[in-house]
Amino acid sequence: MSGMSDQPVLVVDFGTSSSAAMVVTGETGELVPDPVTGAPTWPSAVHWDGQSMIVGALAERRKRSEPTAYAAEFKRGMAADVPMTLGDRRFRPIEQVAAVLTALRAEAERRYGAPVHRTVVTVPASYGPDDPRRAQMIAAAEAAGLGPVELLPEPVAAAFAPVAGPPPVPGELVLVYDLGGGTFDTALVRIDERWHEVLGHAAIDDCGGRDIDALLAGRIHADGQQWLAPLLASAAASQSAPATLRLGMAVTDFANRIKHQLSDTPAVEDFLLPDTPAYRLTRADLAQLVAPLLDRTIACCRQMLAAVGVPPASIGSVLLVGGGARMPAVAQAVHDAFQRPLRQVEEPELATVHGAARWLPRSGPRTIRASTETTAMVPLSFGIPGGSARLHRWLVVPGQPYPAGTPLARVRLPGGALWDLVAATPGTLDRLLVPPSAEVTSHQWLALATG
Template sequence: MSGTFDGTAPPVLVIDVGTTSSSAAVVAGDTTVLVPEPVTGAATWPSSVFWDGQQMLVGTLAERRKRSDPEAFDSGFKRGLAADTSVLLGPRRFRPVEQIVAIVSTLRAEAERLHGAPIHRAVLTVPASYEPDDVRRTRMVAAAEAAGFQTVELLPEPVAAAFAPIAGAPFQPGDLVLVYDLGGGTFDTALVRIGEHWHEVLGHAALDDCGGHDIDALIASRVSTDGQQWLAPLTSAASSSTPATLRLGMAVTEFAQRVKHQLSDAAVVEDFLMPNTPSYRMSQEELSTLAAPMLGRTATCCTELLARLGVAVHDVTAALVVGGGSRMPAVADLLQRGLGLPLRRVVDPELATVRGAARWVPVSGPRRVSARTSPEPSVPLSWSIPGGGARLLRWLVTPGQAYLDGVPLARVRLPGGAVWDLTASSPGTLDRLLVPPGTDVSAGDWLALARP
């Protein structure tokens, strides 16, 4: 996922905006380079923002400032994208879509610095639960356009994940794969049929209140209960100040995250919340017991999805385990016992979506379709649009403009989110537009008139 950029191919920025972390990769031809966060060098950026009164800080910069003014800090705002209700950050209010604009703008700026040239095209991954008419899809596109991208495509996250490199033999066309995605903020599952250039989502389900962040909350609650005696003085001191209360809550939550992460590799963890507090001990077995009800809901979500689709477990090739939350050993135990499916993994489960999307870009094809014309002097242009319908995004030529064979005349977005170009089948001059941008069009519709 690194190397020298191919300067001959127009670059594409692939972006995965997650509830708790985000990532991006620049794709230029066959070369893909992950966009590291400048502060930490990590491939994942915290999906956090901080309004300092003049500008929006993003990622680790926001995390490092949150204790100075906890009321100016926010994270997890992607969960509120549907309602898009503004929240107060310091003295100013921001909508979730505006916070996503800040994330995408920062990723784009760093990607362009790394690439050394402007990047005008973006592919944003979105949950499969964002249906074609879901307002969240519209807002994700709007956020990317507000960040300066001219062309924005949407790619379902389970499709992207199924393109990610996996340990062992790759999936084969026709395989049925159950994508189990336990992210920081949500749980998503989808049944995907593997194809050569595109994977088909046969069905999906989601739990919006079941992610790694919710497991952190369970651990934090247990820490607060078990350590009530030594936390009492801290709680009492913080109770008279809202910022102090928020800081204490942040400290306990971060401690819970640290314990959870350590338990991904260690059987038992012993750590300290504060230098002057007693040590706190937790084992993998205790974490499994604590998380069992929540993880059980994810297993039920998977079995109910298969039942709804009428697919037997033995017809599923494997479960593809992705998302940062899937690092917990309890997840593998649950899937093997509860579903009886073989598990397939990627090296970095939290990067599966962005890496898969980056692999999809160069194999997704030119995504162009030529116009159908008639022998009349002024001919109508229509196209055999894949899937039968799409939304016209923009015209790329204007009336009176001449064009050559194969030149893109218009750009459309299919219901699945992919962007296609409608090209000329022969040279001509555009005479008149019949359909304005923003219109839903069908295969065979007359979209424009042209002169040969």
């Protein structure tokens, strides 16, 4: 997009369990922390208080008091698009996504001190050009007051993240292994100086950190049956759905806490409640518990590589990103499976947003000059990268004169990026030949102009 790198841009990595955002100006970027906790990531959670939607850490804090008005992981429901009841209202997943994006925009503008009108939202590589979730994510961002909205594949963004040691070199094939909070995504990326190319991708929608939490919560239920049974019976006896929900949330949060502790220490001993017995788990226990889940991710990677005809030996390195990459068991499983060098980032849960921020100023002006010289009446056509795109909108109207270099229209490439079609010479737009939202091809006549 013309001059995009010189203007403030909000970069958003909207994740299933947590989201992150940065305001990028030129070569610098500033994270937008959750205003309640100051953490660099926001829980992708909402809470309907009867009048407004509360998001992030504040929603997490209210889930115990009103669990039936709380929701998380709604990104998983975007494909089905089934409304869910929160308190006294029903909300579609797109509305919940828009609520989180609205809060991110408001906090970004508060910290930046001015409106931020341009946005890059990262999406899984599995969101192909015809996937309805792409349009839903764009619609949610526009409903949140953001626009124009560009989409950037998450593995492309992650490949730009700063890594320990030397960065990947142009031409290198990098296998991106992204174990997020709610999903697993993998992609094979060919590194280039400006535009990385996604050669293949695959995803598992029910395989992420939250699923590991659920496995661990199930083990806690089984191991602590003697002391959990009275608590469960008490919740059931109260005939209160919220009481049962609160107990389930407490056990899941406890499992998540143990999992995170085991990333830093070989064994953990912790308490669900002050008066419950200590629960002990080792890193080896957790590795054994999650082995079947990690086996699924490895199989997903192998199937994707086979589909694109690239043997593991041709991979230059494997990039571990996503919050799940903090688990030692993940690095060990990936190394054992592929025997390739591992690239790791200091904060894997922030790899995508940091990478997108680094990609932005390197992505160029993204403008296309008209390939036809203006005479009395000439068609305007443009050489579109990749050969095709969708016309996003016209930026001028018939009868409007324009100088050379004026953006005439904007197109969205199949990967989600927005490019401006600019005038090579001055002229006046006579008529439009292609309406917005239409598919266009390279050098197709899009409009007629006069000199």
